[in-house]
Amino acid sequence: MTAGRPGHAAGPEGPDAHGAYGSDGAFVAAVDGLADPLNDPLPGGHTSPWFRSENVPAAEPPAPHAVRSAAPSSYEGGYATHQGLHQAPPPGPQQPQGAPDEWYDPAGYRRDWYGPQEPSTGMAAVDAAGPVAPVAPVAPAEGPAAAPVPDTSGRPDLHAEPRTEVMARIPAEPEPEPQSEPDPTPSPHPAPAPGGRAERRRAAKGRGRRRPAPAAGQSAPAAAPMSRVEARRAARAAKDSPAVIASRAVGEVFITLGVLMLLFVTYQLWWTNIRADQIAGKETSRIQDAWANGDRKPGVFAPGEGFAIMHIPKLDVVAPIAEGIDKEKVLDRGMIGHYGEGKLKTAMPSDKQGNFSVAGHRNTHGEPFRYINKLKPGDPIVVETRDAYYTYEMASILPQTSPSNISVIEPIPVGSGFTKPGRYLTLTTCTPEFTSTYRLIVWGKMVDERPRSEGKPDALVG
Template sequence: MTALRPEREDLYGGTPYEPPIDEETVALRIPPPESVFGGEPMTASDAPAASSVTGTTPGGRAARRKAAKRRHGRHGGAPEATRQPEGQEGHEERDARPLSRVEARRQARARKPSAAVVASRAVGEVFITTGVLMLLFVTYQLWWTNVRAHAQADKEASSLQDDWANGKRNPGTFSPGQGFALLHIPKLDVVVPIAEGISNKKVLDKGMVGHYGEDPLKTAMPDAKTGNFGLAGHRNTHGEPFRYINRLQPGDAIVVETQDEYYVYKMASMLPVTAPSNVSVLDPVPKDSGFTGPGRYITLTTCTPEFTSKYRLIVWGKMVEERPRSKGKPDALVE
């Protein structure tokens, strides 16, 4: 207020407080503390009550500064309640300071894995690598060999049919690995070239069926008046043309197509398991086949059980029709 106002007594009936006048100067001086009620001057008797109401700390400017430092921290920082404990601050300071060479070496040795950890890691990597290699090998055997063998067999079948159409191949004696006929098993949807010999590298691994044409396991050709036309083929991998011959039933057709003829056989009997050394199944009158005399027979041989070569599975058939190609396909091949 800029207007004059009468002096009032303080709240407690005393006279108004007036600071002593500096006798030496009339320069600026600290104003008297105001009353908590309306800003009126406060008497000396009011000081304790005012400090208790406003929360100010008695004792002068120095005491108030100390109290402010305790509440807000030095230089206006965060209150003491929000400060980190002294132990934690010291820990952070120790982490921030640069390490000595001895401490750095000690920490490096502590981080270095032990010999047992290194050995366990090496063993684990060996196992993982071995597992990956085994998986790749299985994929190659079960998938890629079939893809490659089917491609090779299809190529040979196409080449064989083209040569027949052009008259380049004549019936007779064939060299090992040479294709000379096609085998049809309609029930199994099998059409595969027949090549001379039972070599894995030259014949069977290329997805073809091999003819037992060499001593001591030499068998007859289809055009022979009597005899046993023996064939071998993979049951698993490399095209697996004989994988499902165990599903054949008596009466199912097995057809051999050559340049001039169709030879139609009917499935007659099966030997589910026999030893690989049982070559009597290729005799002109095969043992255990049920045939009692000479005839025109076909024998299919493959491995069993699947994915092993421990035993052999044998299927026999008997010729029921010989049909010239000029008369068209036999009924067994007509859809």
């Protein structure tokens, strides 16, 4: 049963019949305490920790059509006793004088927390203390905060305070700040992890395992100094082992050899041709100047001395012919050598009968005979001397033979298809290309002899 509220009289006496609100200002003070949103209990709740439903005496059912008594109930008596808002009403039949408050049950509270135990002397003393002495009434509050507020809870608060004091202790809610665009630069200090203390500790341990990289403009933390033993170990580990040094030396040797081989190949395939063409060109000019001045007379030529010029129009070859087949003095200088010494001595172009045999490089050093394998029967080959032009026509070819086969340069060369003496031409060179394993032979037969006074032959004019 709850006490009646102002404006809702339960009987003919009205609200003044209830002794709880009879004193001046008590109603206002009670309403101020009940209006506090922090202390006002929910309907049907109990703010006292000592409340036990089993201690509440059962109320006698009211008689039918009976008018509610104006005497306050045990609930209202207990509220008045604890709050001191007014003097407790005289004991009635529902609550005898001197009985403890129905909410106060320390033994039950202790039983709920610590289990069933025998009552101690301290708890016995508390039980024997009796009811709490009444407290002086609270003075009515002044000002606009003391305005009466309707009671909506249905139950008085045991710890009611004036509304003004409670609201003064509540911190004001800060106004929301205007939201700004998020900063794209990550913060060097991560935000604390949400949750309880255990979650924050786990987050702190996780951050300790992997340290974030220093932000731009900040230097990395200095490493801890090493001890002398650790420094020695680090120095020994930094030194290269003998195997590493040996492998590095071998690698450098191979790299050096590779570079040298590359340079040598470049020299052989490119530079020797350039150098030989320069020497052969100078020798051709010297021979032509000597013929023009009349300094050279027919006769025996010294080894390495140029005496004629060979023209192969199909291959666009113009190269001087020197006496001998010496590699360094004749062939490597881009010239064509004449077999004219010892057992390899052959005829000259001016001889009325014989085989004029010459040799030349197929690769490197000017390579004048590189493409003689492309000559076909009937292609002209012209030998120019001081007195005349001797024109030969290509007759046959021997793709491969041994270097020791000297029968190919005999007066009647073997394998050429010639059967009787005549004025023949033999060209010899190495094969396959870039090797000297075998010899490639090309034969020709003289078809025209023209003095220089008659001009160049048709093969050179066309």
